[in-house]
Amino acid sequence: MMSGRDLVSRAAPLLACLGLLGLWEIAALVLSTDSFPTAWVAIRAIPSILGDKESLINILDSLRRMAIGFAVGVIVSIPLGLMMGRSRLVASFFNPLLMVTYPVPKAALMPIIMLWLGVGDLAKTLVIFLGVSLPVIYHSFQGAKAVEEKMLWSGAAGNILFNSLDMGQYDTVYAMIIIIGAMGIGLDAAFENLRGKLVKWSEPSFEIPLSFA
Amino acid sequence: MKVAPSRPNIEDELAPARRQTNAMIAIDNVSHVFRTSGRQDHLALSNISLIIEDGAFVAILGPSGCGKSTLLYVVGGFVSPTEGLARVKGQAITGPGPDRGPVFQEFALFPWKSVLGNVMYGPRQQGVKSAEAEAQSRALIEMVGLKGFEHFYPKELSGGMKQRVALARTLAYHPAVLLMDEPFGALDAHTRTRLQNDLLNIWERDRKTVLFVTHSVDEAVFLSDRVVVMTRSPGRIKEVVEIDLPRPRRRSELLLDPRYQKYVVEIERMIDDTSEEQLRP
Numbered sequence A: 001m002m003s004g005r006d007l008v009s010r011a012a013p014l015l016a017c018l019g020l021l022g023l024w025e026i027a028a029l030v031l032s033t034d035s036f037p038t039a040w041v042a043i044r045a046i047p048s049i050l051g052d053k054e055s056l057i058n059i060l061d062s063l064r065r066m067a068i069g070f071a072v073g074v075i076v077s078i079p080l081g082l083m084m085g086r087s088r089l090v091a092s093f094f095n096p097l098l099m100v101t102y103p104v105p106k107a108a109l110m111p112i113i114m115l116w117l118g119v120g121d122l123a124k125t126l127v128i129f130l131g132v133s134l135p136v137i138y139h140s141f142q143g144a145k146a147v148e149e150k151m152l153w154s155g156a157a158g159n160i161l162f163n164s165l166d167m168g169q170y171d172t173v174y175a176m177i178i179i180i181g182a183m184g185i186g187l188d189a190a191f192e193n194l195r196g197k198l199v200k201w202s203e204p205s206f207e208i209p210l211s212f213a
Numbered sequence B: 001m002k003v004a005p006s007r008p009n010i011e012d013e014l015a016p017a018r019r020q021t022n023a024m025i026a027i028d029n030v031s032h033v034f035r036t037s038g039r040q041d042h043l044a045l046s047n048i049s050l051i052i053e054d055g056a057f058v059a060i061l062g063p064s065g066c067g068k069s070t071l072l073y074v075v076g077g078f079v080s081p082t083e084g085l086a087r088v089k090g091q092a093i094t095g096p097g098p099d100r101g102p103v104f105q106e107f108a109l110f111p112w113k114s115v116l117g118n119v120m121y122g123p124r125q126q127g128v129k130s131a132e133a134e135a136q137s138r139a140l141i142e143m144v145g146l147k148g149f150e151h152f153y154p155k156e157l158s159g160g161m162k163q164r165v166a167l168a169r170t171l172a173y174h175p176a177v178l179l180m181d182e183p184f185g186a187l188d189a190h191t192r193t194r195l196q197n198d199l200l201n202i203w204e205r206d207r208k209t210v211l212f213v214t215h216s217v218d219e220a221v222f223l224s225d226r227v228v229v230m231t232r233s234p235g236r237i238k239e240v241v242e243i244d245l246p247r248p249r250r251r252s253e254l255l256l257d258p259r260y261q262k263y264v265v266e267i268e269r270m271i272d273d274t275s276e277e278q279l280r281p
């Protein structure tokens, strides 16, 4: 049996969504401009978008950019953040750069990135990449720093591969880089595959070399 | 049961010779300086030399901050000494290894693993098959008195239970040397006595080499073959006392044994002396 309290905590995310939609509805009704439809109108438009080939292709393109930006961001950020947390040298090298770029809104970088890379996939993917990496680097860094030394030592002592204090750790990091990299490529391939099945009419895009479906 | 009379012991006659040939750990003139940015460098260990033979139970006593943990970390390979060398089985210690199992005062359990997961960590790292590692680990968990708690997480355990898990996790990969840093310091008297007895049973069965840091003179005398008393910072070895009491030891008998009482008083006096040294400028 679920107690009332449990029920509320389970339903909390749903309630939050409904609340947000409610606020949207009210705000749209109050403002009542053409460019800001009510939540209900927006929801009703979803089926027609999902039924339309053109918009499906666009959505899938966005999702693909997100997947790539996210995968590459994670592949780079987690190992980098972990290394910053475990090595003072790495931290003092990257931390100032991180601290300077972290507070800048990624949207504000958009014009500069567009100047450099145009408005193609690469620019959009780069923005996603930056949006993903900076917080992930920061939090991996803080997380790795907070790991109790004795716990690392306990891990090292029980591990037959550890023969020297600071080596081995990097083996693991590089192994992780390779694994996560493989996962990223695999996910991208799987995604392209899925897309081929779902929307047969759309050509797979070869702009980005990661895709090889 | 009556206290066994002091008997001439052939082992004791042989002890010095055995120590030469059977050194498990050899600490040779080890000094360690902690360099801290801003503050003055801190000499934590000064010229420590100590030989611990295979199968010996050695306790380290000394005032707080005298470098006991640091010495243990040097043997563990977690801290490389600024001077001198420590060896295990004749090999210079350059890092941690599964031949030396630490049990830390802070437990340092893996919080994301269950009791079983923590204990299985070592065997799994060493390539023992999952089913076999699990069987061994369950046996160890039962031995330390935690049967039924296999799937609990560290945060769901009491201090004494965590300490048992930490001990089981270390025993699980069969280290030849146990490095124990005040392992029972945070426990209530009853649990402490129980774990001391458990540890002695394990040691008497497997004859591991044990280096055991403690603040309790009672505990040191009760458990060990030898007690090393260190001076206040910078840590030096002040005195080494051989504890010549018969084994297996029973707490109830030992507490009544005048020889035991004499060791305790003698060592307590040594520690008082080291504390007074500090008071004189």
Ligand SMILES: Nc1ncnc2c1ncn2[C@@H]1O[C@H](COP(=O)(O)OP(=O)(O)OP(=O)(O)O)[C@@H](O)[C@H]1O
Pocket (backbone or CB within 6 Å): B034, B035, B036, B042, B043, B044, B062, B063, B064, B065, B066, B067, B068, B069, B070, B071, B233
């Ligand atoms: N990482 C460190 N950086 C700087 N100084 C340290 C560090 N670790 C220990 N010390 C210093 O070295 C000395 C010895 O510390 P250690 O932890 O070995 O003492 P201890 O004998 O184990 O004390 P306790 O009985 O309180 O556990 C202390 O004076 C301490 O301040």
Ligand SMILES: [Mg+2]
Pocket (backbone or CB within 6 Å): B068, B069, B070, B181
């Ligand atoms: Mg200590």
